Amino acid sequence: MQFGQLTPTLLSAFEEIVGTSHVLTPARLEEDEYARYGRDHTEDLAFRPDVVLRPANADEVSRIMRLCYEHRIPVTPRGAGTGLSGGALPTYQGVVLSTERLNQILNIDQRNLQATVEPGVINEVFQNAVKEVGLFYPPDPASKGSCSLGGNLAHSSGGPKAVKYGTTRDYVLNLEVVLPTGEIIWTAANTLKNSTGYNLTQLMIGSEGTLGIITKVVFRLLPYPQQNILMLVPFRQEEQAAEAVSAVFRAGIIPSGMEFMEREAIVWSSEYLQIPLSLPDDVRAHLLIELDGQDLDQLYKEAEQVYAVLENYDVGEILLADTAAQKDELWKIRRNIGNAVRYNSVYKEEDTVVPRAELPTLLKGVKTLGEQYGFKSVCYGHAGDGNLHVNIIRGELPDEMWHEGLKQPIRELFQLCVRLGGTISGEHGIGLVQRPYIGIALGDVQLNLMRGIKQVFDPQGIMNPGKIF
Amino acid sequence: MQFGQLTPTLLSAFEEIVGTSHVLTPARLEEDEYARYGRDHTEDLAFRPDVVLRPANADEVSRIMRLCYEHRIPVTPRGAGTGLSGGALPTYQGVVLSTERLNQILNIDQRNLQATVEPGVINEVFQNAVKEVGLFYPPDPASKGSCSLGGNLAHSSGGPKAVKYGTTRDYVLNLEVVLPTGEIIWTAANTLKNSTGYNLTQLMIGSEGTLGIITKVVFRLLPYPQQNILMLVPFRQEEQAAEAVSAVFRAGIIPSGMEFMEREAIVWSSEYLQIPLSLPDDVRAHLLIELDGQDLDQLYKEAEQVYAVLENYDVGEILLADTAAQKDELWKIRRNIGNAVRYNSVYKEEDTVVPRAELPTLLKGVKTLGEQYGFKSVCYGHAGDGNLHVNIIRGELPDEMWHEGLKQPIRELFQLCVRLGGTISGEHGIGLVQRPYIGIALGDVQLNLMRGIKQVFDPQGIMNPGKIF
Structure with a gap:
């Protein structure tokens, strides 16, 4: 790809659009702060943009894009930088377009159970705002306290509640998008149904910033489920934990959370959080199961059915969380596994996903590969969705093994996923780091269709170049 | 568009692919039967294909497409021909490719709550097959007894249950598609989550046969809700019926059906079905409200909450259906409104959709336009989704008014929808008859993106030409 160079004239033009204080360059910012815009939460990767722009609205984004389009400057959109596949890394330098100032909740429409928001709003801020008026926005990635809704849209992020409520893409009615040419469009209408032309909304979601920049989102919302029950179920065999997942669904129960954590995951996280946890030696894995709804009696009935299913497995004593504080603590442990792993070691996270009932086979495959190639992994994830996060721990692995040697087992792991x-990737996206592997999941025909679509939206190839394919 | 001509050589080649008995021409079929392939349920429109092909599998579809691609023959895919926007009409003659022999349920995977089916399977046949093993496929268009799943995919059909369970697109995990070039692809994976490249699945759904031919579908399924409650609520003011819809949701209830029927709709349908119904003179509209779940006690609690909401409106005596037979009868009345209207008169059906709370304004707008332009309309639809089917009755309208004069009020009706x-279109698609109006909903930039995507998939422009845009 042949890109244009950032010139002083262009910089001045950017300053005119967003104001000098929102054109960040190395000269204007502490080194640490500037470097932050070249990193995300993916391994220890770091790149360096030529400039960081912080527009305040769609019009400014549009004017920036027109200039970049004309001068063929690469533009990497950036939310909160919590991504795990390197999607926000400015691999071709150029402009990092940060959505941090597009951070307004514009409207919560209680009549229609909808909200219009900007992409820079933090997921949890939005969840809390709608909860205050009795409404519910379910997608809740582990990083909900720090990730932005725009980043969630880029990958259709899920989180624990996806098993019952679906992922980000299931809540989007309409998007305002600035195209690479600078044109501003709405993708659809603010309706629950739409059969009016091709689904541009769902095409944008999951496109990882390669087709345009989302500047407004209309979400649908649900009534807030007022009650929930949370139980932590210890298993003496990892694979039985994975098997029990399907059995619960077959019993007619749809939990609002069904999380798998192998022993190391829960041990590391509770140590990291300094939450004491006495774990019998024979416990190998846990399921964290949440039920939610409007009626507590009803939930207790469902919980009894879950207990009945679990009797068929070799489980330890089930912990039923009694108080809100205890529930928060259990979720905190689950949500901090990623942080705990990162605290212990650099790691590569593979976001494997299979049909739910294939999870035991996948888990076994991960461990076999580890033995065969000599790496340690910590596995956890959204078992109800068949979505297993495989963390390959750097630990004492030599450079050669870390940078090159792991490619083969990762390839085999992904081949296993596809065979099953x-x-x-279930929710982290392809971004930069999974790009070498996309051919395992998609053939040339599919990839060429995607490249063709990319060309339609972005004929100059300036939007987040080097990502996905 | 410049298309190639069907030659005897091509006909022989088709015969070799699908067998002589599945190459239908006017010479080989009764006139009535042949004419059927040039019609659907849209007004009284009729076209005439050069040939009808009935392939049995994806490989045959692929070989047909390769030939048509090479010779630039237009191909109109056809499901069961129950469409309401003319999407299956062969406006450029050429080939009608009927999916009627692609009618196998290939697999119901009870471990993963998934099923793999061919597009020619009738919606209700599939629903019943999965119900037999305790599973639930929710999308249920009024024509469920005769429409095919492939047609449902073409428009992302909804039906009464969409309000709680979403439309067809919410149940599709993966599609096998034959592209216009004859290449066969799978769009995704058989997983509940997927963040691996652009969403080709959702791009195909709702594309009305203009991008390729779906030959297999992997659906996700739910546990079957074993219990339901159905109530028919008479209102003395149409607009209050529409207002009550939003109020029920705001009370935290998500009904599994929330259907609006104005007086004429229910009267015509019950007369058509010869079901006696004594309707007080002052009743102007009904809501048919269904609640479903696994626990009847829980549903009665919810029903009480619904009653409490309805107390705020001027409603007549609420009929709570006591028996399965009574429920079936009420649903039969609702499902046959379209047939009853068709029995009474030729009609144009507009598939308007707005945010739920805007329904009273929309309904009022329809009636005002009717008074202004001198037409009668019968309105009903999925009020929970804001989806109102407006049936403009031909009755005694003169030719000029029917063919030309109605264009202006229809245009104004759609402009009102967009303003709200x-x-x-919420679920019927654009097809042929709404095509002149698409510019009301989508601007040139969006339409050009769609045209660009069409070009990527179908560079020869042979797939269902003349539809959508």
């Missing part, structure tokens, strides 16, 4: 009917 | 945040 799955794919190579 | 809605769009011009």
Whole structure:
């Protein structure tokens, strides 16, 4: 790809658009702060943009894009930088377009159970705002306290509640998008149904900033489920934990959370959080199961059915969380596994996903590969969705093994996913680091269709170049 | 568009692919039967294909497409021909490719709550098959007894249950598609989550046969809700019926059906079905409200909450259906409104959709336009989704008014939808008859993106030409 160079004239033009204080360059910012815009939460990767722009609205984004389009400057959109596949890394330098100032909740429409928001709003801020008026926005990635809704849209992020409520894409009615040419469009209408032309909304979601920049979102919302029950179920065999997942669904129960954590995951996280946890030696894995709804009696009935299913497995004593504080603590442990792993060691996270019932086979496959190639992994994830996060721990692995040697087992891991009917990313995206593996999941025909679509939206190839394919 | 001609050589080649008995021409079929392939349920429109092909599998579809691609023959895919926007009409003659022999349920995977089916399977046949093993496929268009799943995919059909369970697109995990070039692809993986490249699955759904031919579908399924409650609520003011819809949701209830029927709709349908119904003179509209779940006690609690909401409106005596037979009868009345209207008169059906709370304004707008332009309309639809089917009755309208004069009020009706945040089709698609109006919902930039995507998939422009845009 042949890109244009950032010139002083262009910089002045950017300053005119967003104001000098929102054109960040190395000269204007502490080194640490500037470097932050070249990193995300993916391994220890770091790149360096030529400039960081912080527009305040769609019009400014549009004017920036027109200039970049004309001068063929690469533009990497950036939310909160919590991504795990390197999607926000400015691999071709150029402009990092940060959405941090597009951070307004514009409207919560209680009549229609909808909200219009800007992409820079933090997921949890939005959740709390709608909860205050009795409404519910379910997608809740582990990083909900720090990730932005725009980043969630880029990958259709899920989180624990996806098993019952679906992922980000299931809540989007309409998007305002600035195209690479600078044109501003709405993708659809603010309706629950739409059969009016091709689905541009769902095409944008999951496109990882390669087709345009989302500047407004209309979400649908649900009534807030007022009650929930949370139980932590210890298993003496990892694979039985994975098997029990399907059995619960077959019993007619749809939990609002169904999280798998192998022993190391829960141990590392509770140590990291300094939450004491006495774990019997024979416990190998846990399921964290949440039920939610409007009626507590009803939930207790469902919980009894879950207990009945679990009796068929070799489980330890089930912990039923009694108080809100205890529930928060259990979720805190689950949500901090990623942080705990990062605290212990650099790691590569593979976001494997298979049909739910294939999870035991996938888990076994991960461990076999580890033994065969000599790496340690910590596995956890959204078992109800068949979505297993495989953390390959750097630990004492030599450079050669870390940078090159792991490619083969990762390849084999993804091939196993595809053989089981799955794919190579459930919610983290392809971004930069999974790009070499996309051919395992998608053939040339599909990839060429995607490249063709990219060309339609972005004929100059300036939007987040070097990502996905 | 410049298309190639069907030659005897091509006909022989088709015969070799699908067998002589599945190459239908006017010479080989009764006139009535042949004419059927040039019609659907849209007004009284009729076209005439050069040939009808009935392939049995994806490989045959692929070989047909390769030939048509090479010779630039237009191909109109056809499901069961129950469409309401003319999407299956062969406006450029050429080949009608019927999916009627692609009618196998290939697999119901009870471990993963998934099923793999061919597009020619009738919606209700599939629903019943999965119900037999305790599973639930929710999308249920009024024509469920005769429409095919492939047609449902073409428009992302909804039906009464969409309000709680979403439309067809919410149940699709993966599609096998034959592209216009004859290449066969799978769009995704058999997983509940997928963040691996652009969402080709959702791009295909709702594309009305203009991008390729779906030959297999992997659906996700739910546990079957074993219990339901159905109530028919008479209102003395149409607009209050529409207002009550939003109020029920705001009370935290998500009904599994929330259907609006104005007086004429229910009267015509019950007369058509010869079901006696004594309707007080002052009743102007009904809401048919269904609640479903696994626990009847819980549903009665919810029903009480619904009653409490309805107390705020001027409603007549609420009929709570006591028996399965009574429920079936009420649903039969609702499902046959379209047939009853068709029995009474030729009609144009507009599939308007707005945010739910805007329904009273939309309904009022329809009636005002009717008074202004001198037409009668019968309105009913999925009020929970803001989806109102407006049936404009031909009755005694003169030719000029029917063919030309109605264009202006229809245009104004759609403009009203868009002003209210809605769009011009919720579930019937654009097809042929709404095509002149698509510019009301989508601007040139969006339409050009769609045309660009069409070009990527179908560079020869042979797939269902003349539809959508």
